[in-house]
Amino acid sequence: MSTSGEHFSNRFSVVAALAGSAIGLGNIWRFPYMIGEYGGALFVLFYLLCSVFIALPIFFSESIIGRRGGSGVQASFQAINPKGKWSVIGLLCLLTPTLVMSYYSIVGGWSLDYLIKSFEGYFMKVQPAEATKYFSRFTSNPWAPLLMHTAFLGITALIVSKGVEKGIGRINKRVIPVLFVLIVLILVYSLSLPGSKAGVDYLVKVDFKNAGVGVVAAAMGQSFFSLSLGMGTILVYSSYIKKNENIPVSGLLTVLFDTAFAILAAFAIMPAVFSGGIEPSAGPSLVFETLPYIFSSMRGLSPALSYCVPVVFFLAILLAAVTSEMSLLEVGTNYLIESKHMSRKKASWIVFLVGLLLGAPCSLSFGPLRDITLFKKNVFEIFDFSASNVLMFAGALVFTLFVGWRMKKSDVYDELSNGGSLKGIKKLFNPLYFWIKYVIPVVVVLLFVLNLAMS
Numbered sequence: 083m084s085t086s087g088e089h090f091s092n093r094f095s096v097v098a099a100l101a102g103s104a105i106g107l108g109n110i111w112r113f114p115y116m117i118g119e120y121g122g123a124l125f126v127l128f129y130l131l132c133s134v135f136i137a138l139p140i141f142f143s144e145s146i147i148g149r150r151g152g153s154g155v156q157a158s159f160q161a162i163n164p165k166g167k168w169s170v171i172g173l174l175c176l177l178t179p180t181l182v183m184s185y186y187s188i189v190g191g192w193s194l195d196y197l198i199k200s201f202e203g204y205f206m207k208v209q210p211a212e213a214t215k216y217f218s219r220f221t222s223n224p225w226a227p228l229l230m231h232t233a234f235l236g237i238t239a240l241i242v243s244k245g246v247e248k249g250i251g252r253i254n255k256r257v258i259p260v261l262f263v264l265i266v267l268i269l270v271y272s273l274s275l276p277g278s279k280a281g282v283d284y285l286v287k288v289d290f291k292n293a294g295v296g297v298v299a300a301a302m303g304q305s306f307f308s309l310s311l312g313m314g315t316i317l318v319y320s321s322y323i324k325k326n327e328n329i330p331v332s333g334l335l336t337v338l339f340d341t342a343f344a345i346l347a348a349f350a351i352m353p354a355v356f357s358g359g360i361e362p363s364a365g366p367s368l369v370f371e372t373l374p375y376i377f378s379s380m381r382g383l384s385p386a387l388s389y390c391v392p393v394v395f396f397l398a399i400l401l402a403a404v405t406s407e408m409s410l411l412e413v414g415t416n417y418l419i420e421s422k423h424m425s426r427k428k429a430s431w432i433v434f435l436v437g438l439l440l441g442a443p444c445s446l447s448f449g450p451l452r453d454i455t456l457f458k459k460n461v462f463e464i465f466d467f468s469a470s471n472v473l474m475f476a477g478a479l480v481f482t483l484f485v486g487w488r489m490k491k492s493d494v495y496d497e498l499s500n501g502g503s504l505k506g507i508k509k510l511f512n513p514l515y516f517w518i519k520y521v522i523p524v525v526v527v528l529l530f531v532l533n534l535a536m537s
């Protein structure tokens with residue numbers, strides 16, 4: 083149990099929280115596009131293999147450190163290995179969630195604005211071209227996105243300030259089932275649109291054209307990002323997992339829910355995009371330009387649906403973003419509570435302030451600060467690049483090296499098998515330990531290099 087005494091009440095709470103962190107914008111705006119680009123069903127297969135054989139062992143490593151140390155990124159290293167210098171490295175691991183929290187919140191703010199606009203019926207009132215242009219008009223304005231950023235971050239900080247089970251656990255347990263319902267509703271609508279079959283074909287075709295190292299690297303990178311690895315969020319959430327809870331099963335269920343949601347999202351989005359006769363894209367433009375175009379162009383079909391579909395869609399995006407953002411805020415909040423002995427309320431609002439300030443230049447980089455660039459990347463892109471192309475891998479490396487080379491093997495076994503009581507782990511343990519110690523670190527380094535070479 084965590085040193086602060088807080089914990090998730092049961093398995094549902096644990097898995098909902100981990101899935102809440104994992105299911106996010108990556109599932110909605112990146113995965114559907116990658117399936118199509120990297121050979122359809124083949125990519126999904128690679129993705130599943132990478133998730134189980136590469137991402138899951140890293141997930142276990144983070145979980146093992148968190149539950150064993152019973153604390154956050156720095157204090158857990160300290161607790162397990164008091165004399166080592168690892169706690170300094172642990173402190174560096176705070177940087178990644180702080181960066182991600184700041185720019186993720188900008189996108190969260192956009193979703194909030196789009197949800198409000200959908201409630202006003204905006205996307206059914208305007209012409210498709212106008213609906214697309216709304217994005218650049220909105221993001222280039224300095225104030226409105228900043229206001230939304232503040233509101234989004236404020237909502238998240240409020241939830242986090244309520245506590246691990248009372249805030250984070252309770253909200254995730256409610257939101258995750260709702261998210262699945264919403265995405266299925268959109269899927270049914272999307273498949274009913276004329277011309278949607280082309281989108282289904284795009285997703286299910288098996289295409290060997292791109293098969294090769296590139297696909298494997300893309301699948302691995304996506305599975306890391308989607309499962310929120312290497313950023314300390316899994317570590318911190320795991321410190322709230324009770325000793326009798328099952329780490330391997332929680333990890334497997336998280337992969338299962340995350341992947342299921344990503345596939346549902348692909349079939350909810352791509353058929354609609356194709357039915358509008360548009361080339362699919364990835365990233366912000368898919369969600370904030372292409373889909374509004376589709377929503378607006380479908381308005382002739384049924385006014386009631388044209389009103390409801392954008393509301394449901396942007397609500398899903400907003401909820402997915404809030405549950406991921408909560409896990410990011412929790413890393414810093416946990417640090418201030420456990421290492422600086424602050425109250426949870428104070429800690430979460432300090433983290434809110436940090437996110438507010440660091441996020442501001444990211445938000446303005448679409449407007450007044452758009453000319454400030456480094457290697458052709460604006461501030462937002464620099465944050466994203468350094469976190470998801472550099473620091474994420476560094477974090478994953480640190481966690482697996484620590485488990486493989488610093489922790490006692492018997493302690494690792496103890497955590498994975500709950501003191502030997504989970505009998506199923508016995509046979510799997512030795513190969514898994516070998517895998518974490520020798521294979522995963524090499525794979526992570528290779529992937530990091532490949533990823534840099536391709537970007």
Ligand code: TRP
Binds near residue numbers: 103104
């Ligand atoms: N997994 C999230 C998504 O799919 C993104 C993400 C990456 C994340 N690392 C994270 C979210 C750490 C929370 C915490 O969109």
